[in-house]
Amino acid sequence: MSELQQELNMFRESIRQFLREEVEPDYLKWEKAGIIPREAWEKLGEAGFLCVDMPEEYGGSGVPYAFSGLVHEEIAYGGYGGLSSNTSVHSDIIAPYILNNGSEEQKSQWIPKMASGQAVGAIAMTEPGAGSDLQGIRTTAKRDGNEFVINGSKTFISNGQHANVVIVVAKTDPKAGAKGITLFLVDTSLPGFKRGRNLDKLGMHCADTSELFFEDVRVPESAILGKEGEGFFILMNELPRERLSISMCGLGSAKGAFDRTVDYVLERQAFGSSIAKFQNTRFKLAELKTQIELVQAYLDKSMEKLEKHELNATEGSLAKLASTEMQWKVVDECLQLFGGYGYMEEYPISRFLADARVQRIYGGTSEIMKEVISRSFLGK
Helix, strand or coil: CCHHHHHHHHHHHHHHHHHHHHHCCCHHHHHHHCCCCHHHHHHHHHHCCCCCCCCHHHCCCCCCHHHHHHHHHHHHHCCCHHHHHHHHHHHHHHHHHHHHHCCHHHHHHHHHHHHHCCCCEEEECCECCECCCHHHCCCEEEEECCEEEEEEEEEEEECCCCCCEEEEEEECCCCCHHHHEEEEEEECCCCCEEEEEECCCCCCCCCCEEEEEEEEEEEEHHHEECCCCCHHHHHHHHHHHHHHHHHHHHHHHHHHHHHHHHHHHHHCEECCEEHHHCHHHHHHHHHHHHHHHHHHHHHHHHHHHHHCCCCCHHHHHHHHHHHHHHHHHHHHHHHHHHHHHHHCCCCHHHHHHHHHHHHHCCCCCHHHHHHHHHHHHHCC
């Protein structure tokens, strides 16, 4: 066993202990409330589970991405899909965007606060009429001297209720297509920023997901993330990591559902024996185990590439497609083995299923993943 793997195993156990002590006792309360308490973010930060691969100078631990991916995998393994989703957005989308594209002032201002849990990050891309089609967004940022005035609305925004900083995707030149899109770091304390309602969802109930409104929000030029007109290209460059992180959540969820199902079929009695002795049960679980291991192998390879800055858009899409489709199949088949009890909310497997469904949608739908992958060998 390599030294890195030993360290990851120790880190895994520390995550599991934290989840047992700080999350499990209250998670159902969070689900019913529809939001993760702010103090939970602060506890995650204190424990070192936010933005873990950010440089030490910005409050992170300066470790390889594998440690950050493991945080989300383990949270999802525990059946806390809403928590894994929103912490992934915070740590593996917002923080890297700022680190890779931000000014020194932006990095120093926000990443340490995000690592400690004092600030929560969100990204505002999706609009009511523009999902995967980012070039179809209507939110504008019009220059006024040394400032930009942002107007528009966003929806389905993870961490929208808690967010202190939002990366806003806006058009600075509506006639320039992709080259007219710019990213802004918006402090949510600014006048004109408004949070809409916390949206009700099929699953991931504690993962606050919101509408956001921008009414003449004035930001200085220094709020631009990267350069004016480069927003679309920054989004494309950051997508591989985003999709890999979603994949890690999918892998963890599948593993968690599988292990719970193994325990259940060994205990559940039917027709005079445990249902683990039925050939259908054994064969079904063998198939699911194989799918999990194959995805694990691909994600291990993808993490190595990401660490070397070699993970491309196609490979990130492959990871997300394989992991989330596998997650859905595994969780669905596992629930089937629970029978009627699997449909009862008192059994966590039902939450695994509800949480799994959106994984094939956000971060790029499975259909978009297939389009990206096919273009790599068929062209446009």
